[in-house]
Amino acid sequence: MTFKRTLEKLEILADAAKYDVSCSSSGSNRQNKSKGLGDASSSGICHSYTEDGRCVSLLKILLTNYCIFDCAYCVTRKSNDVQRAAFKVEEVVDLTMNFYRRNYIEGLFLSSGIFKSADYTMERLVAVAKKLRLEHNFNGYIHLKSIPGASDELMREAGLYADRLSVNIEIPTENGLKLLAPDKNRADFIKPMQKVKDEIIQYKSEKKQIKSTPIYAPAGQSTQMIIGASGENDFQIMQTSNYFYKNFNLKRVYYSGYVPISYDSRLPQIGSQVPMLRENRLYQTDWLMRFYGFDVNEILNPLHQNLDLDIDPKLGWALRNLHEFPIDVNKASKRMLARIPGVGMQSVHKIIQARQYRLLNWEHLKKIGIAYNRAKYFIVCNSNQFEKRDLTADKIKGLILQNSKSKYTNMLSNQLSLF
Template structure:
């Protein structure tokens, strides 16, 4: 083996893979029962954290950065003048096993540029996973990127060896995709998603009848959208996400801020990179949809198409719906408790449990761990400050921001004093 050449390939193809952020492993339960290598049960992969606080990682690479497409937003597009490389199937297998034995990684995240054809590329990705499972007896986590346009047969085979599959939708709307990637067809992204969803449903049904039924993509499927490459509003992006969650049973939708890579007139100017705060607000909105019972149509509307950058989306919604507050924590149902700014999932569970035994007061809520600098303006238990009743939403927003800033300033000063 030419180690210098392998190292060069690794530098090129690991760097090219950094733009793909959809590499979480939550949901996989693949256990090692054959005395093989690895175990993905209960683990997160690549910059994810397990419940006990461990940070775990994976080998995250492209099979190749050669590509037959010329998508304006992609660093590996065929017209871009970059150094190209490609791994052989066995080289990826050997690297994965070698890195695993050295305790560098706990799994593999494998994507690829599209060379020759979608089916040819997908076949190569599957060969890597198949060799790891069957020849190396590797039971660690494997995430394969599904290639848009790949056949149903290949998508079915991929799910038998991978823990998670994902097709990056890339641009949130059809019009945006047509503008920046005219060679690609929107339906080529939808077809693999539909296939994976149906196969997961089918295998789960069969496993109830036949215990020996193999697991199919046990960690489900995910997708990723590039934010800011085209003019989509936050409303457009999050409505697309809601569609994918409902239509294709997505485990996760990831949001990746556009990184300027060229002076293409179709793209935002160099230097206008999407702020991290916008990504953060999109993820917070995603969280509200998936875990807090919000309908996306409540958060973003035709009249309110962009998330506020200075406050989180739950607080923003609450300030626009003052008529629903204050909420009595001793009487409100779970759904309404979840809508109080500063009150999280764990706090709601504690409130519901605690109020079975006594009426809750302010001291109890503080002990439960509620963020009182926001929550106190939207709930009541024993009493409520009278002056807040007549305060308009904008003044209340500024008061909350001022209170939050003072709190964080004090915490920062306290930390500095330790040094």
């Protein structure tokens, strides 16, 4: 009966965890020591792929879906009529170990509703990680969702046993949070994030002096916000992301499109689910900010508050700034090369390396791997050919979209011919 009840809990609490998207490649290098179980590879957890092609995954569950809060957007809110369940600490530990031994998982992602209080819940999350590490010598990846309002002592302990910590800020703006979760305070989200940032810095400093000092939260911290529940535009969303990246050294911000689950006059109507394409554009913008040297205000501003859904944000920026083009790939800086539509960072590095030995022409660039049909409108090289001519931004956009549509049609036609 106990085993059957555990399986019932697993079904309920694994399903409830699906709304949390803040899990991905770990970025942790926790090594297996003293013949323990598992190790956390930097190449990834949660359906990510390692360098040798392995797909790795993790057990993703809530400790409980009971909650003392009544947030309008949350499926586990206290007023929602759903089946409730709660794991004991030992049950989560046993599930993790048994799943790992059967090679189902290589790590654990553990979140929770808040029952009784923030500290009461956080204490149990930490207890799970602590038991896995100390009693079972488990060296696999552990991601703990930090509970807003938890004490500094618990947050410090959490980072000693978990690879990554995360606090969901939930709604992009403070006004949106007050509207949909009036019982919550943005300060309660900030406090544990600041604690984790400070501890990471402190432990890194101490490790320089004492090599045996443990690494605190080796995969850093992340957060998640719900998109489309409270009406914020993309400019507001990315301004919030930029703030948290700069002030809390976050590894990732995740964007989760709101899924209407019940009627509430404060929320979008049922059936008005946020398009997945909008999530995709936000992630692309996030990528440009973190890896391509873009400032958030270059991509979005008060005059351009929402991302184009039909084109990616880098192309959108380029079309609004045609005065920056064409760019000579044989002379341009790394910063400007990274701003050419159709040229990724790997291609940027290849171009910089290759042009030390020769002037690059179109054939060289194609072999390097640029998206020629997109980049050709923005580049000059060791060739007389330049595709921009007298084309306007609208005409360039139309030609690129037409080419993309033709490619999709040809691909679909080739797939159908197989049958």
